[in-house]
Amino acid sequence: MPSRDPIAEPWGTRTPYGPGEQWPVRVDRHLAEGVDPEDVDRWVRTASILHSNGDAMDIAVKDGRIVGVRGHGEDRVNRGRLDPKDLYGWQSGHSADRLTRPLVRRDGELVETDWDTAMDLVVRRSRELLDEQGASALGFYTSGQLFLEEYYTLAAIGHGAIGTNHMDGNTRLCTATAAAALKESFGCDGQPGSYGDIDHADVIALYGHNMAETQAVSWSRILDRLAGPNPPRLLCVDPRPTPVAREATLHLAPRPGTNVALMNAILHELIRTDRVDHAYVEAHTVGYEALVETTDAYPPERAARICEVPAEQIREAAALLGGAKRLLSTVLQGFYQSNQATAASVQVNNVHLLRGMLGRPGAGVLQMNGQPTAENTRECGADGDLTGFRNWNNDRHIADLAQVWNLDPMRIPHYAPPTHAMQIMRYAEKGSIRFLWVSATNPAVSLPELGRIRELLASQGLFLVVQDVFMTETAELADVVLPAATWGEKTGTFTNSDRTVHLSEKAVEPPGEARPDLDIFLDYARRMDFRDDDGRPFPQWHDPESAFEAWKRAGVGRPCDYSGITYDHLRRVGGIQWPCNEEHPQGTERLYADGRFWASPEECESFGKDLVTGAPSEEAEYRSTNPEGRAMIKAVEYVPPHEEPGEEYPFTLITGRTIYHFHTRTKTGRAPELQRAAPEVWVEIAPSDARAAGIDEGDPVQVRSPRGGIRARVRVSGIRPGVLFVPFHYGYWDTDASDEGGERDRAANEMTVNDWDPVSKQPLFKTAAASLRPLGRGDGRPSQAPTTTASAPVDARVPATRGEPDTVEEHVDEPTDGGTR
Amino acid sequence: MRIGAALRELHRSESTLATELSRVAERYPKEKEVHHVAEDLAAWSRDHVRAIAEAAPRYGVDPAALESPEPSEEAQPELPGEGSDKEMALLADLRRLYRMSGGAALDWDLLGQGAQAVADPELLSVAERCRPRSVRQMRWARGMLKAVSPQILAT
Structure with missing residues (x-):
């Protein structure tokens, strides 16, 4: 062994x-x-x-x-x-600085109290605001890290019992575009492909997806295919020299923000060389002619000028995709957090529709998620969607949900799309949202333009409830802090990127008075005395398993059908892929195998949006363009980013992650092996840019954008010239920033732009202009950025990142x- | 033939729309989606203005004589209270953009009809390219109005 x-x-x-x-x-x-x-x-x-x-x-x-x-x-x-985070991350649960008692703000200070006092405060403020202003005063901002049962309960409380439209998750930052792109192409959310497609594919295309660091075990699967007979060929689109790029047959490194131009040129070439499955297109899609017309204006030479990628490489990419017999594509943040996010991701779906590459072993699309339980945030309706992938703009869907909940349909807001995270923050800033309940996430580090976010979260007019495991940068600004139990301390289910549902059972007791998130939400509901139409306490469930059973009733007949799954079933067989029902008792590995989609006007989750303006279409228009519920091929022109480099800010700044950390490091920063592997923030720069700036590996620099700046050591890497990369994980909980005189000069989001994709509303973390200023010579030590990954140094003398065997x-x-x- | 007159009118409506979209973008630096998308949409109208100027000489219209008047509609209050209430002003501005882009879309309809009647395929293709974008501008204004109005009206 x-x-x-x-x-x-x-x-x-x-x-x-x-x-x-x-x-x-x-x-x-x-x-x-x-x-x-x-x-x-x-x-x-x-x-x-x-x-x-x-x-x-x-x-x-x-x-x-x-x-x-x-x-x-x-x-x-x-x-x-x-992977490394799986192996070491659990240690954070035992940290001495876990939150163990509720805290309330008294005379400006957070002080310990008991649950009754803390919850009474939350309930009293909720009631006051409901009386004074109504449901529009209350907002909820949750996570991609809770369990299905918890999101479903939160959605029922927020959308059902309270009737506020202001509920979203931090999934807005990681996975909103995946959902939006699936809705645009297939009428409904739901991951088409399966990880099992890696076993069969002959070409795997990874678009803005550094799988090696974000889904490391699936990358092991690809590496095992590459090491075996008849390996697949890889296409990588990424401005960084990721491990994926190193293994790729072809690596394209476009200028950040130009993905749509690149994809249009690839589609142009597929059409020009007639790598089109016309029978599939004819039988299962609408919109092909518009795609032909739009992409006609994007010959490789034009895209080459926009993207700064050789035209020949674009042709090679199209030939690689066009020659595939079993094509698997995966997409992540390089597309989702970049200019024209949804439009670019939809173009990947288009490649598959054009080639008829869906629903067969090895032929599939994986529009990936970032966080572990983001899929559940989406399907339960705790983000800007409605429970069970229901269409907020379809009264029949609302009536159906109201029946499941046994509530009056008028109580469920459906006059506009659920308010997205960035708009929730804007309403809080303007003072029309006066109560914000944040669960299991840390917006004071993870949202763009942090100076503004800190200010609005700390404002006197906002009653801020933070439910978390640690004293995060956000919790420090709260009026009430609720200590939560975490993974291993509570029971529930969650679903990964390829629709696999797992049961996570309680292994140990939570510390002190910390409670499972589900218990906290249900406690709030009981104290608020929410009732359904028959006067029964609402939500009608009381523990994880009863919540799961209730959820199953909300998903019947929708794509996310869990009706064939029980806790016992999950204990017996392990992971199961939804939909799992009477028809598919073992679950379903691939969606759309029969070329049928959840896209009929009656079934679809969305009537679609304009891919440039984000304007929602109405039912009549949808009915006229797609009466039979086919897959939709949508074409769109390239629109330049709203902030581009110039004289004062000559670089494009992109932010991202490393394999050793998760989110804002609240857990991984407390696992010694992971923290040692990537202990401090860094900035990646190309060798030519480093020479021009007169800096070497390890030198300290200041990076600035029009919104703020950070200090970091330089990692000279193989990144695309003109681009700077800063990991977003590093906030201030383990610095002296909250002390007097302490500086907030470490978090990448001090600099990011407050702009989002108009379709998915996902913030654009990969489009900002930045400058770089040397802060003198370093002490000769290299940056401590990992050497094992995309942040690998060009200087071979930098000591390798290592741990223990x-x-x-x-x-x-x-x-x-x-x-x- | 009155196609010259239609072109002159369209030039007026598209150039005022371009100005108004940019003005709205500037007016709401903190309403980020309005700010950014309005500016993107202004670029469409500027592009339409160029297309009209290119077609004008064929119908006896001197491009230099085409008018680009300031948006005059702002003189008329769109909604009560918009002068003193920033939130009402946002609704008023979106409402105005909806009407202006709707007007431009209608004008493109007219021009397209005329282009067909005189069998000018070039002019027809300009109308067919531009009209859908006017409609998209209009839908955007309506969609944005529907999204932001509930919170403004309820508080």
């Missing part, structure tokens, strides 16, 4: 396999120092909560504490593998039958 250093080898040892074969099992296990497997009292079933891959695992419990984890060899998602890899050799699962 080989031992591995997961910091130095994030993707572990290769287990090569060929097309159509089953991915071999490799069970990874890490236990705290001094703990042997035989010491473990219990292994408790769960899945990863630190990214959206959904790696199935067991928590090791000894003496009532978590002492380690191991992967699930039989699970379809990871076949036993775990503390993880066991158990390779299980199974006879391969060559068959598919």
Whole structure:
């Protein structure tokens, strides 16, 4: 059983396999120092909560504490593998600085109190504002890290019981464009593809998706295909030299903000060379002619000028995609957080519709999620969608939801799209939202233009409730802080990027008086005395399993149909992909296998939007263009970003993540191995730009945008010239910024632009102009940015990022039958 | 033939619309979606203005003589209280943009009809290219109005 250093080898040892074969099992296990497997009292079933891959695992419990984890060899998602965050992240639960008691603000200070006092305050303020102003005074901003049962409960309370339209999740920052692009192309949210498509694909295209760092275990799957017979060829579109780019047959590094021009040229070439499955297009789509017309104006030479990518590479990319027999495409933040986010992502869907590459093994699209439970935020309706992918603009859907909830339809707001996060913040800034309940997220570090966000969250007129595990930068601004239990301390389900549902069971007790988020929401509902139309307490459920059963009734007949799943079922078989119902009792690996979509005017989640202006279409228009509910091919012109580099700010600033951290590091920053692997913020710059600025690896610099600046050491990397990259994970909870004289000069979002995609409303973290100023010579030490990943240095003398060989890899050799699962 | 007159009128409506969209963009720097999208849409109208100027000489209209008047509609209050209430002003501005872009779309309809009657395929293709964008401008103003009005009216 080989031992591995997961910091130095994030993707572990290769287990090569060929097309159509089953991915071999490799069970990874890490236990705290001094703990042997035989010491473990219990292994408790769960899945990863630190990214959206959904790696199935067991928590090791000894003496009532978590002492380690191991992967699930039989699970379809990871076949036993775990990534560095899975292996080490659990340690944060035991941190001494967990929130253990509610806090309320008295005379300007947060002081400890009991649950009754804290909840009474929240309830009293809610009632006052409902009486004074009505539901429009209350807003909820949640997460991509809670459980399905919790989102469903929150959605029922917010949209149903209170009747506010102001509810969103931080999923707005990570996955809103995935949902929007799926709705535009297929009429409804729902991931078409499956991770299993990696086993079959002959070409895999990754668009703005550094899978190696965001879904590391699925990247291991691709690496295993690359190491086996008849490997797939990879296309990578990314301005950074990611591990994906290093393995790619073809790497395109377009100028940030120009994805639509690039995709239009690729589609232009596919059409010109007639790599079009005309029978599929004819039978299953509408809109092809408009695409031909629009992309006609984008020959590779024109896109080459806009994107600053050689025209020849664009032609090669189109040839690679056009020659694929089984094409898998994945899309993430490089598209979702960039200019024209939805339009660009829709063009990826178009490639598949044109080529008829959907719903077959190896032929699929994965519009990815960022966070572990973002899928549930979307399907439960705790973000800017309605429960069960219902259409807010379809009165029949509202009536149906009202019946499920046993409430009057008039109580459910459906006069406008649910208010998105950036607009919620604007209403709070203007003072028309006066109560904001933030659960499991940290907007004071994660939203753009932080100076403004801090100011509005701290304003006297806003009653801020923060429900979290740690004293985050946001919690510090709250009027009431509610201590929450976390993963391993509560039971519930969650669903990964490829629709796989896992059960996560309680392994240990939460610390102090911390309570599961579900209990907190239900406690609030009972204290508010919400009632349904028969006078029963609403929500009508009381614990995780009853919430899950209630949710199943809300999803029947919708794509996210869980009606065939029970907790026992999940305990018995592990991960199951929805829809799972009487018709598909084992779940469904791929959507749209039959070329049928959830796109009829009666079924669709959205009547569509204008891909440039974001203006919603109305039902009559949708009915006339797509009466049969086919997939929709939508074409759009390139529109330049709203902020481009110039004389004062000559660089394009993009922000992003590293494999070793999650979100604002509230958990991973408290796991020593992960924190050591990436201990401080850095800025990546190309060698030519570094030379021009007279700076070397490790030198301190100031990076500024029109909104703010940070200080960081320089990592000279293979990034595209003219582009700076800063990771967004680093806030201030472990600095002295909150002390007097402490400076807020570390968070990337001090600089990001307050602008969003008009279609998905996802903020544009990859479009800002910035300047760079050297702050003198460094001390000769290199930046501490990881060397193992996209932040790899060009200078070979920089010491490699390493950890300890503390993880066991158990390779299980199974006879391969060559068959598919 | 009155196509010259139609072109002159369209030039007036598109250039005032371009000015008004830019003005609205400037007026709401903190309403980010209005601010950014209005400016993107102003670029469409400026593009339409150029297309009209290019077509004008063929119908005996001197491009230099085409008028670009200031938006005059602002003299008329759109909604009560818009002068003193910034929120009402936003609704008023969106309402005005809706009417102005709707007017431009109608004018493109007229021009398209004329182009067909005189069998001018070039002019027809200009009308067919520009008209849908006027409609999209109008839909945007309406969509934005529907999205922001509930909170403004209820508070």
